[in-house]
Amino acid sequence: MSTYDLAVIGGGPGGLAAAMYAGLRGLSVVGFEAESFGGQLINLYPSKPVTNFPAQTELPSRELALRLADQAAHFGAELREWEPVEFVGARDGGFALRSTRGEINAHAVVLALGLGRFAPRRLGLDGEERFVGRGLTYRLPPIEEIVADHAVVVGGGDTALDTALSLQRVTDVTLIHRRDEFSAYKHSQDEAAARGLGVLTNARIIELRGGERLESVVVALADDSVELPADLLLVSIGQVPDLAGVEQWELGISGPHIEVDSAMQTDRRGVFAVGDFAAYPGKVRMIATAVAEGSTATASVERFLMTPN
Ligand SMILES: Cc1cc2nc3c(=O)[nH]c(=O)nc-3n(C[C@H](O)[C@H](O)[C@H](O)COP(=O)(O)OP(=O)(O)OC[C@H]3O[C@@H](n4cnc5c(N)ncnc54)[C@H](O)[C@@H]3O)c2cc1C
Structure with a gap:
């Protein structure tokens, strides 16, 4: 069974950015997305022009999502779409993830679940x-x-x-x-x-x-x-997001968000969260925030991997 430094669950802007920054840092990283990559940008507003993402006055949401995925793949992230994660358990000091296509191990996990998986309305x-x-x-x-x-x-x-x-x-x-x-x-x-x-x-x-x-x-x-x-x-x-099932994962999730500190660390060692799913005082839920949190989270993952105990 493959073992990665990091598994990112969710392929919206937060998850794709985390996968990209992890790749840039030279970590072995796999990103799972239940649908096609892009999260809300693809599933809730695929044709909206995004006007508040830096460096581009206006970019169609679908195009922005595709660019984020391309960049993550370019820097070495293994991206798996149409592969929902069904369960995450603790194993040998790290984590075992079961998806619809099999199991992998990871030393650290970034939760980028957003509003949840999208089901057709x-x-x-x-x-x-x-x-x-x-x-x-x-x-x-x-x-x-x-x-x-x-x-x-x-x-x-x-x-x-x-x-x-x-x-x-x-x-x-x-x-x-x-x-x-x-x-x-x-x-x-x-x-x-x-x-x-x-x-x-x-x-x-x-x-x-x-x-x-x-x-x-x-x-x-x-x-x-x-x-x-x-x-x-x-x-x-249209699509309706749903977080059903994640409370059964062995990660201490309860409710639609998980609390993180300023390093995007949850209260479980090795578990980080970004984007709409991550909560802290003053949080702003938008694409640029999710992307920035991806950068912070992977810096934290790298520190964690260097000092696992
Ligand atoms: C109508 C609307 C318009 C918006 N417009 C803007 C805007 O113009 N500018 C802006 O900055 N923000 C906008 N936002 C907010 C922005 O879209 C979100 O803040 C952003 O998408 C959050 O990214 P994320 O990666 O955290 O989550 P999401 O985009 O929700 O992505 C999460 C991904 O995780 C996947 N996932 C969940 N569970 C699993 C699982 N078990 N296994 C595998 N994959 C899983 C989901 O399928 C989903 O693709 C808008 C939001 C809405 C609803």
């Missing part, structure tokens, strides 16, 4: 669970695996529009959005118009119908309702 309809995996999905499957005659996509952001445009290459698609304006990039909206994508605005699904599998959806419009055939329903209406 559900429609909240009766019987929704019954159709999950039976026509209803929250993520676009590989396009070559899609077998559908009538797809319906729900949402108004970039992911929803990109998904609908991708699906349109293999099947008939209707995009449903509860507002009359889309938050997706204008070029995606223009492409949808150019390609004649079927769109219903001011519309929301009120019922899912089918037997073993989804067969149709009932859509409420401004003053009417329609039933659309749907053997594939792709819901893309």
Whole structure:
């Protein structure tokens, strides 16, 4: 089993910065991210221009996230995305981490959990669970695996529009959005118009119908309702963060934050925290703070590794 100087859990700006600074210091470091790298920048506001990050008047959030990940990889961090950490236990004076793909050991841990792991927001309809995996999905499957005659996509952001445009290459698609304006990039909206994508605005699904599998959806419009055939329903209406399970880790976590001192050290030896998950008096939760805390935490990790007892 591999042993690292440092394991960073969470790949938002705080975790990516910690991994980058650890790499710069020559530490062996592995970073785990449950989703794709970027944290809230990717999952909560992927198309927002960030205007308060130093050295750049305006940078799209997705671009900022990608740059942070590239820089961490450039300085030698091993970055693992789509690999949530499920459990962290104490082992031989260090830590054993179990992820969805196996186990590793680490001498120190940086918790960069932010608001938690992101799960897709559900429609909240009766019987929704019954159709999950039976026509209803929250993520676009590989396009070559899609077998559908009538797809319906729900949402108004970039992911929803990109998904609908991708699906349109293999099947008939209707995009449903509860507002009359889309938050997706204008070029995606223009492409949808150019390609004649079927769109219903001011519309929301009120019922899912089918037997073993989804067969149709009932859509409420401004003053009417329609039933659309749907053997594939792709819901893309955002992500909800969740910290469930971390209190069972053997790290003394209770609640949505962990207290740290000015060196980003928690009250457990070898356990550090950064970003939104780390708490101290006067804390400001923003990207630049999370990144700065990554630098402080790795300096502390290096000192800890030199004086382990
Ligand atoms: C709508 C909105 C707009 C914002 N706009 C700005 C802005 O313009 N400028 C600014 O400075 N700040 C902004 N912020 C705040 C900023 O996004 C956060 O302060 C920042 O993302 C915190 O970074 P983080 O790394 O601590 O956490 P996060 O960005 O939350 O990242 C944490 C990561 O940890 C991962 N994770 C959690 N648990 C596990 C696990 N068990 N295993 C593996 N991975 C795990 C999650 O998947 C997530 O990707 C905004 C916040 C919101 C909600």
